[in-house]
Amino acid sequence: MNLIQKLQQTGDFLSLTRANEWSLPQAPFSFNVTHQATNTQSLVSVLDTGVIVFEPVDRKTSKDIILSNAVHGNETAPIEICADIVSQLIKGELYLAERVLFLFGNPAAMNIGERFVEENLNRLFSGAHSEGGVHNKERTRAKALEDAVANFFEQGGTAQERERFHYDLHTAIRGAKYDKFAVYPFRHGKPWKKSQLAFLKACDVNTILLSHSPTTTFSYYSSNNFGADAFTVELGKVMPFGENDMTKFIKVRQTLINFVSGQALDITAYQEEDFNIFEIDQTINKHTENFTLNFADDVENFTDYPIGYVLATDGDIEHKVRTQGEAIIFPNANVALGQRALLTVKPTSIE
Ligand SMILES: O=C(O)CCC(=O)N[C@@H](CCC(=O)O)C(=O)O
Numbered sequence: 001m002n003l004i005q006k007l008q009q010t011g012d013f014l015s016l017t018r019a020n021e022w023s024l025p026q027a028p029f030s031f032n033v034t035h036q037a038t039n040t041q042s043l044v045s046v047l048d049t050g051v052i053v054f055e056p057v058d059r060k061t062s063k064d065i066i067l068s069n070a071v072h073g074n075e076t077a078p079i080e081i082c083a084d085i086v087s088q089l090i091k092g093e094l095y096l097a098e099r100v101l102f103l104f105g106n107p108a109a110m111n112i113g114e115r116f117v118e119e120n121l122n123r124l125f126s127g128a129h130s131e132g133g134v135h136n137k138e139r140t141r142a143k144a145l146e147d148a149v150a151n152f153f154e155q156g157g158t159a160q161e162r163e164r165f166h167y168d169l170h171t172a173i174r175g176a177k178y179d180k181f182a183v184y185p186f187r188h189g190k191p192w193k194k195s196q197l198a199f200l201k202a203c204d205v206n207t208i209l210l211s212h213s214p215t216t217t218f219s220y221y222s223s224n225n226f227g228a229d230a231f232t233v234e235l236g237k238v239m240p241f242g243e244n245d246m247t248k249f250i251k252v253r254q255t256l257i258n259f260v261s262g263q264a265l266d267i268t269a270y271q272e273e274d275f276n277i278f279e280i281d282q283t284i285n286k287h288t289e290n291f292t293l294n295f296a297d298d299v300e301n302f303t304d305y306p307i308g309y310v311l312a313t314d315g316d317i318e319h320k321v322r323t324q325g326e327a328i329i330f331p332n333a334n335v336a337l338g339q340r341a342l343l344t345v346k347p348t349s350i351e
């Protein structure tokens with residue numbers, strides 16, 4: 001049985017991806033799948049390691065959906081959710097209603113159970129992979145993932161003709177006061193979409209961080225370059241493979257399944273009181289090796305501190321709370337120099 005036949009039989013794209021960390025052992029390939037219950041056809045295209053596209057055959061579509069996971073290799077719950085949906089699609093067990101690209105970002109980091117191998121993949125998008133004269137496999141991978149996104153959206157049609165979505169699924173290093181939350185990439189003045197917040201609520205995500213500046217993250221790349229409704233979605237806490245409590249992901253898994261298969265979504269109209277809306281206040285980067293956080297490792301995301309509290313010190317710089325209700329997000333003193341070591345957020349609303 002060859003690689004293609006094995007994939008068709010098992011649906012196990014995750015194992016194929018993990019067995020080929022940086023590239024496939026053969027050229028890209030495609031095959032047709034028949035959805036048993038409706039006798040409808042879909043084309044499955046494996047374009048690279050961790051890059052698989054599903055396209056309905058002989059059926060009109062309107063949406064181009066990207067579901068990415070493992071941009072950080074140790075964030076396993078989103079990997080397991082996507083691997084399951086991919087398996088159902090390959091085996092013809094799930095109807096496909098729209099064009100869907102699944103991206104398993106960093107297989108090599110998955111295999112060592114780490115966030116990344118050499119460099120944080122989620123700081124290398126929007127061309128950052130080609131800056132500074134640095135070359136490594138994650139930078140090559142970031143460019144390949146950018147190209148996969150670009151080709152997928154462009155082959156679907158123009159931004160005016162299509163509805164474009166990219167949900168970059170993560171989990172967080174620490175626990176959080178709000179277990180699930182999403183980062184809304186900077187919109188350059190375009191309005192925040194309440195319909196997208198309603199979709200995220202159907203995914204059990206009702207805490208939203210509004211960004212006010214460009215970043216080099218994957219979700220910002222798709223939002224800014226292709227006008228996609230794109231988010232970094234934090235689904236819970238980092239756990240090793242097989243140790244996720246999958247009961248915590250029932251809603252998001254079912255919503256994503258319904259989304260790709262055209263089934264009804266549990267959407268209720270946006271109500272401000274249903275959400276915790278924050279805006280990113282301070283972006284604190286690490287500039288010296290003396291960077292220290294002034295709170296314990298187990299302090300949860302969204303913990304707030306009083307005005308004047310010293311959140312972190314970096315050499316002779318003190319980073320203090322400036323705003324009432326200002327809270328911490330993504331604290332990580334172990335980042336590389338120049339990278340983000342802490343975000344703070346403050347409560348806000350969207351009109
Ligand atoms: O828990 C943490 O410290 C980081 C979790 C994580 O990977 N978050 C993303 C957020 C990306 C964004 O700001 O859109 C990241 O840090 O890459």
Ligand SMILES: [Zn+2]
Nearest residue numbers: 072075170171
């Ligand atoms: Zn992550």
